[in-house]
Structures are given as structure tokens and as C-alpha cells.
Amino acid sequence: DGGITQSPKYLFRKEGQNVTLSCEQNLNHDAMYWYRQDPGQGLRLIYYSQIVNDFQKGDIAEGYSVSREKKESFPLTVTSAQKNPTAFYLCASSIGSGGEQFFGPGTRLTVL
Amino acid sequence: GQNIDQPTEMTATEGAIVQINCTYQTSGFNGLFWYQQHAGEAPTFLSYNVLDGLEEKGRFSSFLSRSKGYSYLLLKELQMKDSASYLCAGTSGTYKYIFGTGTRLKVLA
Numbered sequence: 760d761g762g763i764t765q766s767p768k769y770l771f772r773k774e775g776q777n778v779t780l781s782c783e784q785n786l787n788h789d790a791m792y793w794y795r796q797d798p799g800q801g802l803r804l805i806y807y808s809q810i811v812n813d814f815q816k817g818d819i820a821e822g823y824s825v826s827r828e829k830k831e832s833f834p835l836t837v838t839s840a841q842k843n844p845t846a847f848y849l850c851a852s853s854i855g856s857g858g859e860q861f862f863g864p865g866t867r868l869t870v871l
Numbered sequence: 872g873q874n875i876d877q878p879t880e881m882t883a884t885e886g887a888i889v890q891i892n893c894t895y896q897t898s899g900f901n902g903l904f905w906y907q908q909h910a911g912e913a914p915t916f917l918s919y920n921v922l923d924g925l926e927e928k929g930r931f932s933s934f935l936s937r938s939k940g941y942s943y944l945l946l947k948e949l950q951m952k953d954s955a956s957y958l959c960a961g962t963s964g965t966y967k968y969i970f971g972t973g974t975r976l977k978v979l980a
Binding site for chain 2: 847860861
């Protein structure tokens with residue numbers, strides 16, 4: 760079955776540590792996205808990638824970094840520069856621009 | 872600018888009909904998505920409207936009026952499992968989607 764996987768489901772880290780969230784898709788989609796979701800707020804775009812080896816900043820990219828070395832994979836690193844990293848992180852993919860997005864199950868990151 | 876507004880919370884009774892509204896103030900939006908999200912889970916696609924009018928899919932229907940910047944999601948024959956957040960999202964055909972804050976629907980027995 761095709762889909763998007765994110766791991767782990769729950770992640771705990773100490774303040775000041777970098778952490779990498781995994782996102783893998785086998786839908787053969789070109790575009791991939793990272794969103795952050797906080798209580799009472801809509802999904803906010805962190806980074807997106809239209810194609811392998813290319814990615815663009817979203818609305819809240821500060822303190823985050825990404826890579827897109829393979830079509831299937833789009834890992835997100837939350838760096839120590841991110842001031843308030845505790846949140847629910849969602850990865851998504853789409854065939855192209857403006858189409859339906861498919862979401863992974865999310866990773867809940869808690870920084871202690 | 873781009874902004875999407877939807878009510879924060881709604882309550883309805885099992886078996887009833889509920890309409891969740893979404894308004895947007897933007898230029899360039901050419902499509903509206905609705906997603907359902909259960910607590911702690913991924914959003915799942917419900918509907919996409921690119922033309923004005925009503926799209927019906929079983930118990931769920933979605934309406935769009937581009938001239939009025941208005942959309943709604945209609946849920947009929949409510950079931951307890953419909954208790955979830957419903958996200959409205961707009962796209963201008965680019966890779967950037969604008970999401971509303973979501974409407975938390977509680978279905979009561």
C-alpha cells in the first residue's frame with residue numbers, strides 16, 4: 760500500500776539538542792512538505808520541496824533545516840536555534856502544485 | 872493578503888445535519904480543500920472545490936462561491952465518529968497552501 764510514514768510517533772529531546780524527524784513516501788510524488796501544528800492554530804508551512812535536490816522556505820523556516828536527496832525522503836531537522844520547538848509536526852506530499860495533499864501520521868516533539 | 876476564517880468549535884447531535892463555514896479574503900485562490908483530522912492524527916482529504924457550486928460525496932457535501940470568498944462543508948446524518956476537527960485550506964495552484972485554524976466538531980449522543 761502506498762502512503763507516507765513518519766517516525767517516531769513521539770519524540771523527547773533536551774533543550775539545546777538538534778533532532779531529525781523522518782518522512783518517507785512511496786506514492787511517487789514530486790512535492791513534499793513539512794508543517795507544524797500548534798493548539799488553536801492552523802497548519803503552518805515550514806519547508807517544501809518541489810523536486811529532488813530542491814527545497815524552499817515556508818512561512819516559519821527559522822530554526823529548521825531540510826534535505827531532499829531522494830524523491831522518497833524529506834527529513835526535517837529541528838535545530839537548537841528554534842525557540843519553541845515543542846509541537847506536532849506533519850509531513851505531506853502531493854503529485855504537483857495545487858493538488859490534494861497526503862499527510863503522514865505526524866510526530867509529536869516535546870523538548871524538555 | 873491571504874487569510875482563512877472558520878469557527879473554532881461547533882456542537883451537534885447524532886443524526887443531525889451540520890454546516891461548517893469557511894470564508895477567505897484573498898486574491899488568487901482557485902481551489903478550496905476540506906480535510907478531517909481526528910485528535911493526534913493526520914488530516915485526511917474530504918473534498919476539493921475548484922468551481923462554484925455544490926460537490927456531494929455520500930454524507931459529506933462541500934460548496935464554493937469564489938465571488939463571495941465562501942465555502943461550507945455539510946455533514947448529514949451525523950455519527951459519533953464524525954467528532955473531529957475540520958480544516959479548510961486554500962490554494963492558488965502553487966505549492967503553498969493556506970490553512971484555517973480548523974473547526975472542532977463535537978457530536979453528542
